[in-house]
Amino acid sequence: MSTQLPFKLRDSSLFHDTALNNGQWVHSKSRDTFAIEDPGTGKVFASCATNKVADVDGFVESSQNAFLKYRDMNPRQRAQMLLEWHRLIKEAREDIATLVTYETGKPKSEALGEVDYALGFAWWFAGEAERVRGSIAIPSVSNRRTFVIKQPIGVSVALVPWNFPVAMIIRKVAAALAAGCTMIVKPSPETPLSTLALADLALRAGFPSGVLNVITTDNDNTPELSEALCKHPLVRKVTFTGSTAVGKLVARHCSYGLKKVTMELGGNCPLIVFNDGDIDQAVAALMILKWRTAGQACTHANRVYVQSGIYDEFAKRMLAATQKLKVGHGNDASTTMGALTTVRGIEKLERHVDDAVSKGGKVLCGGKRIDGPGYFFQPTIISDMTSSMLTTNEEIFGPLLGLYKFESEGEVVRLANNTSMGLASYFFTRDVDRTWRMLESLEAGMIGMNTGNSSAAESPFGGIKESGYGKEAGKDVAIEEYLISKTGTLTVGEVSKL
Numbered sequence: 001m002s003t004q005l006p007f008k009l010r011d012s013s014l015f016h017d018t019a020l021n022n023g024q025w026v027h028s029k030s031r032d033t034f035a036i037e038d039p040g041t042g043k044v045f046a047s048c049a050t051n052k053v054a055d056v057d058g059f060v061e062s063s064q065n066a067f068l069k070y071r072d073m074n075p076r077q078r079a080q081m082l083l084e085w086h087r088l089i090k091e092a093r094e095d096i097a098t099l100v101t102y103e104t105g106k107p108k109s110e111a112l113g114e115v116d117y118a119l120g121f122a123w124w125f126a127g128e129a130e131r132v133r134g135s136i137a138i139p140s141v142s143n144r145r146t147f148v149i150k151q152p153i154g155v156s157v158a159l160v161p162w163n164f165p166v167a168m169i170i171r172k173v174a175a176a177l178a179a180g181c182t183m184i185v186k187p188s189p190e191t192p193l194s195t196l197a198l199a200d201l202a203l204r205a206g207f208p209s210g211v212l213n214v215i216t217t218d219n220d221n222t223p224e225l226s227e228a229l230c231k232h233p234l235v236r237k238v239t240f241t242g243s244t245a246v247g248k249l250v251a252r253h254c255s256y257g258l259k260k261v262t263m264e265l266g267g268n269c270p271l272i273v274f275n276d277g278d279i280d281q282a283v284a285a286l287m288i289l290k291w292r293t294a295g296q297a298c299t300h301a302n303r304v305y306v307q308s309g310i311y312d313e314f315a316k317r318m319l320a321a322t323q324k325l326k327v328g329h330g331n332d333a334s335t336t337m338g339a340l341t342t343v344r345g346i347e348k349l350e351r352h353v354d355d356a357v358s359k360g361g362k363v364l365c366g367g368k369r370i371d372g373p374g375y376f377f378q379p380t381i382i383s384d385m386t387s388s389m390l391t392t393n394e395e396i397f398g399p400l401l402g403l404y405k406f407e408s409e410g411e412v413v414r415l416a417n418n419t420s421m422g423l424a425s426y427f428f429t430r431d432v433d434r435t436w437r438m439l440e441s442l443e444a445g446m447i448g449m450n451t452g453n454s455s456a457a458e459s460p461f462g463g464i465k466e467s468g469y470g471k472e473a474g475k476d477v478a479i480e481e482y483l484i485s486k487t488g489t490l491t492v493g494e495v496s497k498l
């Protein structure tokens with residue numbers, strides 16, 4: 001297959017188009033395959049094994065068998081393997097980024113940036129592996145001792161999206177493997193190749209067979225296969241990143257076995273610029289936050305609220321900066337915004353633009369799909385947005401920036417919080433008192449203050465409300481997602497009469 005690829009990998013042995021089970025590259029029982037498209041051309045460039053429900057048991061059983069040994073491995077050894085994985089991924093960053101570019105459509109520079117961002121998680125969780133701690137309580141009864149130990153929960157499953165295929169996988173896998181769990185990753189059907197390359201590197205880093213399995217499948221089989229994974233009695237933990245609608249389904253599947261679940265779901269994130277904010281700083285932050293991955297991130301600014309005193313100036317500067325973007329194939333070094341990953345994304349954008357325009361929105365630039373091969377949409381800015389529009393109430397997941405005018409802090413807090421979602425919120429102000437008030441008032445799991453980027457290995461990542469629950473990254477909280485607590489009570493000497 002690798003000879004027909006439209007790119008050349010430095011290490012061609014990183015290319016795999018079958019799943020990974022128990023250290024072996026395996027076809028599915030049916031031997032069916034699905035096509036992988038380059039969103040930058042719309043052409044199929046590879047295929048991969050379609051696993052089905054009948055294949056699930058084999059992956060879970062090998063993961064469970066591996067867990068029974070891996071859980072007892074010294075955490076320092078686990079940390080060393082994570083550091084080796086980190087080293088190997090860093091060495092292979094060009095190849096991984098190339099795969100991500102062809103799978104997702106994002107520019108190579110962004111794909112490289114994603115690999116670098118993702119490396120932070122492997123490094124971070126290597127540190128966390130040795131720092132798992134239980135606790136000892138002061139006893140209420142004199143000859144009793146009460147303590148809590150932490151242990152790995154067991155086989156975990158990661159259901160992963162296509163927008164940050166490397167970062168999402170390393171963030172989940174590194175936490176699970178640091179904790180002593182094994183993990184089965186089900187990559188998105190759009191992006192299995194980068195996942196398989198990362199899994200190959202994990203094997204090379206010394207993780208025993210079965211500790212990391214990758215089960216690939218197509219879009220048609222994804223719902224049933226994911227359900228089978230979630231309901232499998234040997235699976236104890238599921239982590240999902242994706243839409244709120246699918247998250248609710250996954251949570252329902254997991255509820256039958258009362259599985260521990262982490263939900264990183266959709267966002268409808270507001271970004272607020274106050275009159276006293278630094279316009280250049282806000283524009284620079286929004287240029288990255290809005291157009292990176294062609295707007296396809298849960299943390300992207302879905303609604304941009306600008307205070308009336310600077311609204312026109314802000315719109316002018318944002319428009320000027322946006323008009324300098326160069327949309328194109330991710331492999332072209334001059335591209336600054338790539339393709340959308342799926343054609344579904346284009347159709348959704350068209351609905352959002354039509355709806356906004358029909359309700360009084362003014363298109364300042366873009367607004368249309370770009371004709372020709374690939375899934376391209378013009379970077380679009382619409383002003384005069386109002387609360388009744390689709391974009392105000394639904395995650396856009398594309399390169400559409402809606403500008404809303406507001407007058408007062410109280411008003412914008414109400415507008416910003418008027419959503420069922422609560423992933424991230426951002427605001428720009430130079431007023432220290434306001435900074436603290438806004439931090440406390442905004443209903444979101446992550447708050448960016450004078451920044452559009454709050455993601456990093458040391459920052460707990462996760463939302464509130466219908467954006468989900470549980471945290472990934474950050475100290476203690478993320479590894480905790482893969483641990484159980486066990487309370488021990490010991491009598492020392494005679495049983496107390498009290």
Ligand SMILES: O=CCCC(=O)O
Binds near residue numbers: 163167297298
């Ligand atoms: O789209 C979701 C994840 C984005 C991030 O890690 O900042």
